[in-house]
Amino acid sequence: MDRLDLSKLRYGTELVKRGFARMQKGGVIMDVTNAEQAIIAEEAGAVAVMALERVPADIRAAGGVARMADPSKIEEIMNSVSIPVMAKCRIGHFVEAQALEALGVDMIDESEVLTPADPYYHIDKRKFKVPFVCGCRNLGEAIRRIWEGAAMIRTKGEAGTGNVIEAIRHQRMVTIMIKRLKNMNENQLRNLAEQYSQSYLRLLKEVFKQEKFEDDTIVYEEYTYKEVKDGIFEVLKEVKKLQRLPVVNFAAGGIATPADAAAMMQLGSDGVFVGSGIFKSSNPETRAKAIVEAVLHYDEPEIIAEVSKNLGEAMRGLEIEQIAPQERLQERGW
Amino acid sequence: MKIGVLAIQGAISEHYSMIKKTFSELGINGEIILVKNKNDIKEIDGLIIPGGESTTISRLMFKTGIHEKVLERVENKDLSIMGTCAGSVLLAKKIKNQQNVKTLQLMDMEIERNAFGRQRESFEIDVDINGFDTPFHAVFIRAPIIRKTWGDCKPLSKINRDTIVAAHQDNLVALAFHPELTNDTRMHKYFLKIIKK
Numbered sequence A: 001m002d003r004l005d006l007s008k009l010r011y012g013t014e015l016v017k018r019g020f021a022r023m024q025k026g027g028v029i030m031d032v033t034n035a036e037q038a039i040i041a042e043e044a045g046a047v048a049v050m051a052l053e054r055v056p057a058d059i060r061a062a063g064g065v066a067r068m069a070d071p072s073k074i075e076e077i078m079n080s081v082s083i084p085v086m087a088k089c090r091i092g093h094f095v096e097a098q099a100l101e102a103l104g105v106d107m108i109d110e111s112e113v114l115t116p117a118d119p120y121y122h123i124d125k126r127k128f129k130v131p132f133v134c135g136c137r138n139l140g141e142a143i144r145r146i147w148e149g150a151a152m153i154r155t156k157g158e159a160g161t162g163n164v165i166e167a168i169r170h171q172r173m174v175t176i177m178i179k180r181l182k183n184m185n186e187n188q189l190r191n192l193a194e195q196y197s198q199s200y201l202r203l204l205k206e207v208f209k210q211e212k213f214e215d216d217t218i219v220y221e222e223y224t225y226k227e228v229k230d231g232i233f234e235v236l237k238e239v240k241k242l243q244r245l246p247v248v249n250f251a252a253g254g255i256a257t258p259a260d261a262a263a264m265m266q267l268g269s270d271g272v273f274v275g276s277g278i279f280k281s282s283n284p285e286t287r288a289k290a291i292v293e294a295v296l297h298y299d300e301p302e303i304i305a306e307v308s309k310n311l312g313e314a315m316r317g318l319e320i321e322q323i324a325p326q327e328r329l330q331e332r333g334w
Numbered sequence B: 001m002k003i004g005v006l007a008i009q010g011a012i013s014e015h016y017s018m019i020k021k022t023f024s025e026l027g028i029n030g031e032i033i034l035v036k037n038k039n040d041i042k043e044i045d046g047l048i049i050p051g052g053e054s055t056t057i058s059r060l061m062f063k064t065g066i067h068e069k070v071l072e073r074v075e076n077k078d079l080s081i082m083g084t085c086a087g088s089v090l091l092a093k094k095i096k097n098q099q100n101v102k103t104l105q106l107m108d109m110e111i112e113r114n115a116f117g118r119q120r121e122s123f124e125i126d127v128d129i130n131g132f133d134t135p136f137h138a139v140f141i142r143a144p145i146i147r148k149t150w151g152d153c154k155p156l157s158k159i160n161r162d163t164i165v166a167a168h169q170d171n172l173v174a175l176a177f178h179p180e181l182t183n184d185t186r187m188h189k190y191f192l193k194i195i196k197k
Helices: A014-022 A035-044 A056-062 A071-078 A094-103 A139-147 A165-181 A186-208 A225-242 A258-266 A284-296 A301-307 B012-026 B054-064 B066-075 B086-091 B186-196
Strands: A028-032 A048-051 A085-090 A107-111 A132-136 A152-155 A218-220 A248-251 A271-274 B002-006 B031-035 B046-049 B080-084 B092-095 B107-112 B123-127 B136-140 B145-149 B154-160 B163-169 B172-175
Touching: A014 A248, A014 B123, A014 B136, A028 A035, A028 A284, A035 A048, A035 A071, A035 A284, A048 A071, A071 A085, A071 A094, A085 A094, A094 A107, A132 A139, A139 A152, A139 A165, A139 A186, A139 A225, A152 A165, A165 A225, A165 A248, A165 A258, A186 A218, A186 A225, A218 A225, A248 A258, A258 A271, A258 A284, A258 A301, A271 A284, A284 A301, A284 B054, B002 B012, B012 B031, B012 B186, B046 B086, B046 B186, B054 B066, B054 B086, B080 B086, B080 B186, B086 B092, B086 B107, B086 B172, B107 B163, B107 B172, B123 B154, B145 B154, B145 B163, B172 B186
Parallel strands: A028 A048, A028 A271, A048 A085, A085 A107, A107 A132, A132 A152, A152 A248, A248 A271, B002 B031, B002 B046, B046 B080, B080 B172, B092 B107
Antiparallel strands: B107 B145, B123 B136, B154 B163, B163 B172
16 A cells, blocks of 8 residues: 555544553553653653642642643643653533643543532543543443443542542442343343433433433433433443453552552452552652552562562551541542 | 463453464464563463553563563574564664663664554554455554664555555564454464464
């Protein structure tokens, strides 16, 4: 072939978006707030960086409305490293997502770490050419995000705490339900799909004060209630068959040590996001390298022990019970 | 036949499934080994370096000492290697405009990382490959381009006059795209044929 047949060139397809996520498997994605940190992350072996103005622990401390980062900040980071750069938009804030796509970020995290923008709906991610990652606490959230077009799922965990308990909770919640699907017949799957579809009715229920809606009612973007239920059912069927999510599944939210990262991998994660855990510790460079190695050798205890030596102080960490329920980031999104 | 998949990072399970499928299509009673440590290199006939992040795979390949064992065996011409995307970068003698990714420096080619641009410039397209009767559906993700080949290294596929996306040298194959993201086993069969020689 001497010339590219442009009519056959396809950008931003499902395969290209999910394929990008697959290339991240077995890797560590690190939160960074400037070029210097991004370079440290790349040199430590991160597969990608998440460009932020503030890490989650600082967002939590600062309070107020947390929004998409300043694009000049994101560009600074994009210009400093050769690995992919991701950035966060608010849940439901499709214009922040459009802006991030225009900037050329490699993946968008529709994230509960920022203040949600839409009280009813998450972004229709199929409308974008850039792939999305979304958080989940359970299988229902994961299935809805995949149906909306997410190319990668991650646990929500409880970001900015340095406490892994919520990430483990969410990973277990997803795994146990996937196993349960194995013994479900088509009818039971249909019922579960209907149950998982209820979240899309919240606006309608609130406005029209009724519980039941006809199949042909438009409930989300241009989709009818029936299309939503059928779509969710198809994703469930695929999960039942594969016995795993059909997209890459990462761990996130509270991972602070090499052992935390390796534990998430042993529980079935495909890779790990480390947010505040690295640059809120006393020695980010060493810790970043140690976590990368722990993810590679997650089932080799001798190596976990070795790379855990002399890392200096981990981030201080927070007990989940000490965070008021309304301040827990994982409660955002549905 | 024993095929190793470098299991450091990236599309490892995808290649695993593709080789399994290739074995069964060819009726080969083969074995697949996930290579994580240098000792795993000893027993394999062929190695696949998957797509992923070349900086990450490079750093850990050198850290674990896997690179030494690979180089030893390639020098003796008793190990064949296929690198896809990031894997092809790691086979190249030269990387354009970059010094910070260490490679195995095995193939006489110069490669440019992320040569099409960022993720939004990633795409899929049918490409012609030398020796294949019909086009191959190729997925390019933040893909490299082979800018130059010399010596015994020969282009296998081009999507434009100066855009080489696959190359071949002795028992080494470099692909800028991801055959492991499709169901087409022809590239994997091509690789197994090289090993048999």
